[in-house]
Amino acid sequence: xxxxxxxxxxxxxxxxxxxxxxxxxxxxxxxxxxxxxxxxxxxxxxxxxxxxxxxxxxxxxxxxxxxxxxxxxxxxxxxxxxxxxxxxxxxxxxxxxxxxxxxxxxxxxxxxxxxxxxxxxxxxxxxxxxxxxxxxxxxxxxxxxxxxxxxxxxxxxxxxxxxxxxxxxxxxxxxxxxxxxxxxxxxxxxxxxxxxxxxxxxxxxxxxxxxxxxxxxxxxx
Amino acid sequence: xxxxxxxxxxxxxxxxxxxxxxxxxxxxxxxxxxxxxxxxxxxxxxxxxxxxxxxxxxxxxxxxxxxxxxxxxxxxxxxxxxxxxxxxxxxxxxxxxxxxxxxxxxxxxxxxxxxxxxxxxxxxxxxxxxxxxxxxxxxxxxxxxxxxxxxxxxxxxxxxxxxxxxxxxxxxxxxxxxxxxxxxxxxxxxxxxxxxxxxxxxxxxxxxxxxxxxxxxxxx
Numbered sequence: 037x038x039x040x041x042x043x044x045x046x047x048x049x050x051x052x053x054x055x056x057x058x059x060x061x062x063x064x065x066x067x068x069x070x071x072x073x074x075x076x077x078x079x080x081x082x083x084x085x086x087x088x089x090x091x092x093x094x095x096x097x098x099x100x101x102x103x104x105x106x107x108x109x110x111x112x113x114x115x116x117x118x119x120x121x122x123x124x125x126x127x128x129x130x131x132x133x134x135x136x137x138x139x140x141x142x143x144x145x146x147x148x149x150x151x152x153x154x155x156x157x158x159x160x161x162x163x164x165x166x167x168x169x170x171x172x173x174x175x176x177x178x179x180x181x182x183x184x185x186x187x188x189x190x191x192x193x194x195x196x197x198x199x200x201x202x203x204x205x206x207x208x209x210x211x212x213x214x215x216x217x218x219x220x221x222x223x224x225x226x227x228x229x230x231x232x233x234x235x236x237x238x239x240x241x242x243x244x245x246x247x248x249x250x251x252x253x254x255x256x257x
Numbered sequence: 258x259x260x261x262x263x264x265x266x267x268x269x270x271x272x273x274x275x276x277x278x279x280x281x282x283x284x285x286x287x288x289x290x291x292x293x294x295x296x297x298x299x300x301x302x303x304x305x306x307x308x309x310x311x312x313x314x315x316x317x318x319x320x321x322x323x324x325x326x327x328x329x330x331x332x333x334x335x336x337x338x339x340x341x342x343x344x345x346x347x348x349x350x351x352x353x354x355x356x357x358x359x360x361x362x363x364x365x366x367x368x369x370x371x372x373x374x375x376x377x378x379x380x381x382x383x384x385x386x387x388x389x390x391x392x393x394x395x396x397x398x399x400x401x402x403x404x405x406x407x408x409x410x411x412x413x414x415x416x417x418x419x420x421x422x423x424x425x426x427x428x429x430x431x432x433x434x435x436x437x438x439x440x441x442x443x444x445x446x447x448x449x450x451x452x453x454x455x456x457x458x459x460x461x462x463x464x465x466x467x468x469x470x471x472x473x474x475x476x477x
Contacts, residue, residue, distance in 0.1 A: 088356070088388055100345055107351045114344040127332040128318055134325045139306065172306060 041066035044082055044094040046073045048246055050145070051105035052093040053197035053236055058109045060232035061193075062116040106137055106194060113190075123190045133184055136176060136191035140198075143169045148201050151208045152247045155256055163209040170217050177219045181226060188230060192223075196233055199224040203240035204247045259316030261286035264300050266293050266310050267457050268465050270414035271323040275311045277410050278327050280451040282334045324358055327407055339407045353393050353400055353408035360385040361414055368422045368466065369473050375426075382430060386415075386439060394438045398445055409446060415439070416446045417456055425467050 043059070043066050045052035059066055071082055071092050078090055085094045085101040095102045095111070102108050113122040123130050147169045150162035173195070177183055183191040202213050202224065214221045227233050251257045263279065263286050265272030279286050291300055291310050303312045303319035312319050313326045320329050331339040340347050363385055366378035389412070393400060400408035415431075423429055433440045446452055 088392060097345075102345070102348045102352075104352055104355055107348050107355065110351065111344055111348040114347065127329050128315075128320070130332060131320045131325050131329040134328060135320070135322055138322050138325060 040096075040098060042069055042096040043067070044069045044071050044079075044085060044096070045092050046071050048200075048238055048243055049073075049092060050148075050197035050201065053200070053238070054105045054193055055093045055095060055108050055112070056236045057193055057196070057232050058112045058122060060235055061120040061122065062112060063119070064112070064116055106141065109190065109193065121189075122193060124184070124187075129185065130190075133190040136173075136183055137194040139172070140191070140194045144173075144195065144198055148198055148205060151205050152251060153254070153256065159208065163211065166205060166209060167211070167216055170220055174217050174219045177223055182223065188227060192227055196224065196227045197237065199227070200238045200240055200243050201247075204244040207244060208247075258285075260314075262289060262314040263287070264289045264291050264297075264303065264310050264312040264314070266291050268462060269310060270418050272311045273455065273457075274323045274410045274413055275313060275326050275330070276455050277413065277451060278330045278339060280455055281339075281405070282330065282337050284330070284334055324354055324407075324411065327354075327410060331407070337404075339401070339405075339410065341402070341406070350401065350407050354411040356388075356393070357408065357411040357414075361412075364414070364419055364422060367426055367428070368470060371474055379428065379430065386431060386436060390436050390439050394442060399442065405446065405449060405452075409442075412442075413446070413452070416443050416452070417459065417462070421459065421463050421466055424463060425470055 041059075041064060043052070043055060045055070045068060047070065069081065071079055073092075082092065082094065083090055085096060086092075086103045089103060091103070093103075093105055093108060095108045097111075097115070102111050109122060123133055147162065147166040151159070151166055154162050173183065180186065182188050183195060206213060228237065248257070261279070261284060263272075263275055265275065265288060267290060276288075289297075289299075291297060293310070296308060300310065300312060301308055303314060304310075304321040307321060309321070311323055311326060312321050313329065314320075315329075315333070320326050327339060340350055360381075363378050363381040367375055367382055370378060393408070397403075399405045400412060419431065423431075431439055431443075447456070
């Protein structure tokens with residue numbers, strides 16, 4: 037078909053991982069363009085493709101950019117609709133999936149960041165916020181195998197990349213996810229049995245190491 | 258058709274996004290006004306996670322978060338679609354709806370603050386408005402093209418609430434010579450019959466928000 041598909045991304049980005057998992061679910065091949073996030077200067081390609089936010093991930097399909105990870109995932113789901121639907125058919129279930137993806141966007145990234153970016157008292161506050169936020173998700177999973185219900189979908193995909201940050205969160209926050217959030221721990225393990233997820237998720241030790249480096253560079257440690 | 262109920266609050270632009278969508282599609286609904294200082298048990302039951310309006314209840318099933326609600330409405334009642342058919346055009350509409358959602362709070366920050374904090378909020382709001390002016394509309398009448406769409410409804414707060422905040426705070430962020438496209442959009446948007454007939458009374462909104470600001474600035 038001669039489709040030209042590229043993804044400007046950064047290996048450790050949970051937002052980038054969402055897109056990579058979606059592309060893997062659909063068996064779509066693409067060119068991965070690594071953006072150097074350690075540099076203070078953004079690449080000219082990124083600035084051209086995402087002039088408004090200047091952020092990764094950016095999917096480039098047929099020469100046109102699509103930005104914002106969940107917008108990209110929905111685009112992928114609509115264009116490559118031959119297999120592995122990421123959103124369900126039923127409008128109410130779709131609303132449920134979008135609601136949780138929105139919650140994850142609004143709350144999860146912030147509380148994961150707050151844990152590695154702080155120490156002392158502010159770290160304690162961040163720890164509390166992390167556990168409170170994830171407890172809401174713990175409740176939402178309930179007795180279901182997935183956050184989307186019976187099958188892996190949009191809401192699960194939105195959250196699962198953050199599981200690469202669980203080990204780092206445990207180390208900085210001094211808690212165990214298995215103990216504090218057993219359903220989430222079980223859910224993460226279950227999602228990892230999916231080939232697209234296990235192929236894309238980053239090694240939690242590598243993620244912890246890069247966050248430790250970031251903490252040093254920012255003078256937190 | 259199953260019963261449709263909307264829990265909203267008259268001063269809220271988020272509430273109006275949903276009203277506009279329902280009216281544009283001709284969907285009958287029952288409106289329930291919520292007192293935000295005294296939220297009903299029913300609202301808290303329907304939206305336990307955020308405890309906020311708007312909440313749409315369709316056949317007894319609640320949907321929360323205005324952008325989620327708008328897409329639900331569009332998918333359940335496909336007449337007068339809010340999103341285009343083409344996947345790439347849809348991604349652009351969703352991108353701008355998200356932009357409006359994420360960045361719109363800077364205008365409310367101007368309303369809620371004073372001094373240095375307010376200066377910062379004004380600077381950020383101007384940047385946001387400039388981005389919309391330069392990138393979002395292009396040569397189009399509406400964000401959605403010839404007709405309004407998801408992004409227009411999400412930017413709807415700019416059509417009335419921004420002007421009221423400007424009056425209360427005593428600033429003018431958006432003027433025809435600096436924001437010609439945005440000003441044209443505001444006029445065109447407010448001329449759409451559904452929008453024109455479904456906006457809060459400007460004077461009532463001014464009095465309400467002015468009072469709210471006084472309370473906010475007086476509290477520690």
